[in-house]
Amino acid sequence: MPYKRNETMRKLYNSAPLPFVGQKRMFAKEFKKVLELFPDGTTFVDLFGGSGLLSHITKYQKPKSKVVYNDFDDYRLRLNHIVETNELLTKLRFVVRNIPKGKVIKGENREAVLQCLDNHLHYYGYLDFITISSAIMFSMKYCMDMESLRKETFYNNIRLTDYPLCQDYLEGLTIVSKDYKEIFAEYKDKPNVVFLVDPPYLNTDVGTYKMKWRLADYLDVLTILKGYSFVYFTSNKSSIIELCEWIGKNREIGNPFDGCSKFEFNAHMNYSSSYTDIMMFRKAG
8 A cells, every 4th residue: 555645745754764772764664554553533642752763654644643752752852953963063074174985083183173062062052962973983972062072982973964954853742741651641531542652772882861771660551551552663682572471470479579688889891881670689488
C-alpha cells in the first residue's frame, strides 16, 4: 500500500535535523508500515518525544490524526537556535581549517575552540552542547556543560555544511513538556489512542536526558503497555525484554529480596567515577 503524503508539510524528514542520542531514523521505513495499521483520526501520543522524529513521521503519514509530542528534553529550543549554532560551526571550521578530518585538536587550536564556545555562550546565553559535542568529540559521546567539555579530547568532526533551518519539522504537532506519567494519565481513558513508547534504553548512557533513570523507572514504563495500543522501542543492549520474559516464566518467585537486610559500600574507580556495592542477606528459617 503506498504511503499517504501529507500535503500540509513541505518535506518528510527521515532523520532528525540535529544530532540526538537514540533517534529512530533506522526504523523510519518499518515505522511507517506500522502506522498504516491504525485508522486515520487515531490519536498518537509520543510519551518520550526525544528528537521528535517519531511524532514528525506520524503526523506526515497521518495528517488527520492528533499527534502529541512530549518535548521533555527541549529539542525545540535547539531547533530555535540553529542559526546561532551554524554561526558557531562556521567559526570552528576556520579554527581547525588545517587539522585533517577526524584528527585530534590540540594546543593553541584546542584553546581557540574553547574560546569560541565561551564567547558564544556568553553572547547568546545558550549553547547547543549536543550538536557541538558531535562536532568535536567521538561519535555518540556528549557533554552538557563547559566544565565537562574542558576535560575531553577534541577531534575535528565538524560537518562541512550548515544545518538546515527545518522550520516545518514540528508543524501540526501538539507539543507538551511533561513527565510521561502525566501525559499517560491524561490520555489513557480516551478512545482510539496509540502510545509511542521510546524511553531511554536500559544499560545505556542517559546523560543527555533531563531525567535520571533507575531500573525501577524502566519497569514503571512497562505498566502503561498492558491493555493499550502501543509501539515500543528498545535495543539488544537493553535487557528489558529478557528480564520480562524471565519474570513471565517465574511468576511464583515474587521479590526474593523481600525482608532482607542491606549494607552499602561506596567504591571509587577514579576521581570522577564511583559506584555503590551492595550486600543483601537474610537468614532462612
